[in-house]
Amino acid sequence: xxxxxxxxxxxxxxxxxxxxxxxxxxxxxxxxxxxxxxxxxxxxxxxxxxxxxxxxxxxxxxxxxxxxxxxxxxxxxxxxxxxxxxxxxxxxxxxxxxxxxxxxxxxxxxxxxxxxxxxxxxxxxxxxxxxxxxxxxxxxxxxxxxxxxxxxxxxxxxxxxxxxxxxxxxxxxxxxxxxxxxxxxxxxxxxxxxxxxxxxxxxxxxxxxxxxxxxxxxxxxxxxxxxxxxxxxxxxxxxxxxxxxxxxxxxxxxxxxxxxxxxxxxxxxxxxxxxxxxxxxxxxxxxxxxxxxxxxxxxxxxxxxxxxxxxxxxxxxxxxxxxxxxxxxxxxxxxxxxxxxxxxxxxxxxxxxxxxxxxxxxxxxxxxxxxxxxxxxxxxxxxxxxxxxxxxxxxxxxxxxxxxxxxxxxxxxxxxxxxxxxxxxxxxxxxxxxxxxxxxxxxxxxxxx
Ligand SMILES: *Cc1c(COP(=O)(O)O)cnc(C)c1O
Numbered sequence: 181x182x183x184x185x186x187x188x189x190x191x192x193x194x195x196x197x198x199x200x201x202x203x204x205x206x207x208x209x210x211x212x213x214x215x216x217x218x219x220x221x222x223x224x225x226x227x228x229x230x231x232x233x234x235x236x237x238x239x240x241x242x243x244x245x246x247x248x249x250x251x252x253x254x255x256x257x258x259x260x261x262x263x264x265x266x267x268x269x270x271x272x273x274x275x276x277x278x279x280x281x282x283x284x285x286x287x288x289x290x291x292x293x294x295x296x297x298x299x300x301x302x303x304x305x306x307x308x309x310x311x312x313x314x315x316x317x318x319x320x321x322x323x324x325x326x327x328x329x330x331x332x333x334x335x336x337x338x339x340x341x342x343x344x345x346x347x348x349x350x351x352x353x354x355x356x357x358x359x360x361x362x363x364x365x366x367x368x369x370x371x372x373x374x375x376x377x378x379x380x381x382x383x384x385x386x387x388x389x390x391x392x393x394x395x396x397x398x399x400x401x402x403x404x405x406x407x408x409x410x411x412x413x414x415x416x417x418x419x420x421x422x423x424x425x426x427x428x429x430x431x432x433x434x435x436x437x438x439x440x441x442x443x444x445x446x447x448x449x450x451x452x453x454x455x456x457x458x459x460x461x462x463x464x465x466x467x468x469x470x471x472x473x474x475x476x477x478x479x480x481x482x483x484x485x486x487x488x489x490x491x492x493x494x495x496x497x498x499x500x501x502x503x504x505x506x507x508x509x510x511x512x513x514x515x516x517x518x519x520x521x522x523x524x525x526x527x528x529x530x531x532x533x534x535x536x537x538x539x540x541x542x543x544x545x546x547x548x549x550x551x552x553x554x555x556x557x558x559x560x561x562x563x564x565x566x567x568x569x570x571x572x573x574x575x576x577x578x579x580x581x582x583x584x585x586x587x588x589x590x591x592x593x594x595x596x597x598x599x600x601x602x603x604x605x606x607x608x609x610x611x612x613x614x615x616x617x618x619x620x621x622x623x624x625x626x627x628x629x
Contacts, residue, residue: 197555198548205232208572208580210553219580221547221554221568226386226418226529229445230487231569237449240486241479249482255284255475264481271492272427280440280457283465284476287452289417289443290318293380295456295470296439297322300378300411303462308374310362310410312348312381314388314559317415326380328388329559344373348385349393359400366408378411378439379404383429383526386418389558390524390531390565395433402435411462413439417454421445422570424527425501427492438462446480448487453480501528501570504577508566511581519592521564530566532588537562542591543584552583564588 181201200212208231210218250258285291311326325340347358365371385391405412414437419429440457447453491497505527512530516523521532534540537560547554557565
């Protein structure tokens with residue numbers, strides 16, 4: 181830990197909320213150097229849907245490496261890539277009647293978003309992109325333009341323009357359909373709204389506070405996009421790959437986006453991997469027009485294909501997620517009721533938004549002491565976020581939720597007793613205020629929350 185505090189940049193964040201040195205991980209558990217066990221209800225922010233070091237993917241990767249399989253190849257053809265594409269089409273796209281070309285941008289989620297935005301502008305010849313309040317799409321400049329979070333946007337240091345922000349579903353309360361205004365403005369040539377090249381949307385805003393968009397709202401948004409020739413982009417980076425049960429978060433809703441951004445759990449093993457799915461008639465790229473050294477990571481092709489083979493040949497995982505979802509939803513709803521919170525979520529991404537915004541961060545800190553890794557999200561870090569691996573077994577799930585209940589109780593008790601001063605409270609990696617004492621001054625100096 182000392183070397184990390186001494187040498188790693190101040191930009192480090194999650195380590196501040198979970199201040200220990202991890203050494204080993206298996207399934208839904210992490211172990212630190214002191215041998216302490218933690219249940220992982222964070223799952224790499226959704227990059228570890230199949231748990232840590234999943235044996236199926238591990239074996240496939242070890243065999244590939246030992247057989248001398250190609251590691252790096254830019255975007256030249258490799259057997260690993262060809263086999264991934266075949267399997268992805270066979271098990272994911274074809275059964276869903278989805279016809280998409282697969283683009284490999286750089287290996288992280290934000291790369292998939294940058295590629296999508298660039299392509300939408302090329303397709304339409306328009307510049308403006310519609311994005312939503314509390315959206316999170318990544319930290320590079322293009323993705324930041326369509327991201328809401330103030331602190332993250334401020335980091336850009338340049339104007340983040342060429343985007344129109346609209347209120348997400350529910351932003352103005354349950355009685356307001358936020359798309360009424362959008363549609364009226366699109367239909368009025370004098371509204372001042374620049375015709376958008378694209379709409380980019382998360383079906384569930386994960387970082388933004390587990391805000392779930394209504395199915396009919398999303399369908400209406402897609403219809404609006406079609407009517408006005410706007411490229412409809414779904415960012416399924418965090419809530420795809422089975423997080424809601426089915427592979428894509430939008431399949432139950434019946435959406436067919438023009439472009440889909442995938443990353444996080446796409447590789448299935450935590451190996452960096454991203455893909456931008458493009459409807460074939462929109463694939464207007466010129467060769468090499470979007471480039472990069474690490475496009476198509478062969479090790480990720482191998483682990484991703486193993487994940488598909490293991491978990492997506494039938495409905496077992498999807499059904500298991502649905503079964504466990506009811507249990508989790510029930511437990512979190514009970515907690516929410518007891519501690520003045522609102523239970524949110526869909527599928528295996530859930531959360532509690534507490535009326536007292538400090539409670540989530542305090543519960544996360546109490547949870548860490550008790551052996552659970554659980555993050556917060558939302559503008560004020562007010563949402564305690566449940567994001568366990570989809571493959572978690574029932575016993576661990578129950579143990580974890582028991583710890584969560586005790587942690588929320590402890591946090592609520594200490595806040596009632598006045599032990600938690602607002603200024604000292606952790607607000608999670610999103611709010612960035614830290615529970616490591618020394619750092620709060622630093623943040624204060626730079627004007628962060
Ligand atoms: C994590 C995330 C991104 C960015 O992915 P990185 O790999 O961190 O660049 C983009 N969109 C959503 C919805 C995400 O959750």
